[in-house]
Amino acid sequence: MKTDHFVAMLASGNVAVAPHAPARRYATALGIGALGSVILMLVLLGPRFDLADALWIPMFWVKITFVAVLAFASVHLALRLARPGSGLRWVPSALAAPIIAMWLLAALLLIGVDSEQRYVLLFGNTSKSCPWLIALLSVPVFVAVIWAMKGLAPTRLRIAGGAAGLAAGAVGALVYCLHCPEMAAPFIGTWYVLGILIPTAVGAVLGPRLLRW
């Protein structure tokens, strides 16, 4: 077919699109994904027994803020990477900032104590299961974000897949906060970050296969 005819064909009919389609698609995906993650947490793990009391502890909110900022930034990263040619701008800094802040806080805590207490601050009681449970809770979000991305146009598939995994991991971690009793900054800076990195790695591996269009 001649390109001129092809262009005429493409331009025929109703070609208008809904405004903010990508953002709305992400909102839908995240809503459904997070809901799935919460249900998974309630069924398999249950909320922490002292959740009502924890709401009054500042460190609980520090932890929530840490994960929420990561989730916000990584969702933006995933959104940007699903749009051809859009730069990342402030997003990498927004991802790095909470992690650096948490590590600084952890360092301050670890410096002031002896080695036995350091061990407790770093490993808590649940370090073995924490990353895996975060990865598990991220599964519904992962599926949803990949679905959202597939309807858009990621051009760097490996990075986009990684960003989808990162967003899923961060939202999964946010849900996990409602279950997890650990409050020490060294613990959160290590095991939460590791837990978020598991779906990130999976996303980066599967991205080129899942996201092609």
Added chain:
Amino acid sequence: MVAYHAFLKELSAHLRGFLRKRVTNLPDDVEDLVQEALLAIHNQRHTYDSAQPLTAWVHAIAKYKLVDWLRRRANREHLNHPWDDEMDVFSSAETDATEAKRDVHKLLLQLPDRQRLPIVYVKLEGMSVAEAADRTGMSVSAIKVGVHRGLKALAAKIRGAD
């Protein structure tokens, strides 16, 4: 709709230039690629954000489709080249193509006439073998041999230059 038609028309001219520069060795396929890029842009038009530069968006899609097309082509021909974003072919520097052309011409000058002329006439200027034979006074089979050996020698020189 009329505006969109005009936009796509202008865009196809722009894409033709963009893609022609990047697949200099496959001029026949440029039009195919232009259409494929147009289709992708049309299908993904909801991913465009008016706050973002249009060319960045268009080029990212065209480049993605180009890489995809090259990869499929490579698979078809069992060449299995790893086409990555990092490859020089996709360098955004507009000068790369001209520089490559100049380098090839430099290397060509090092070849003996019986190899250089067949390559210049048949491969670069697109003459038929018979026409090239006429022009150079060489026999048809000498032209073919010249092209074949000359290209081999050229490839060896390029490897050496690296």
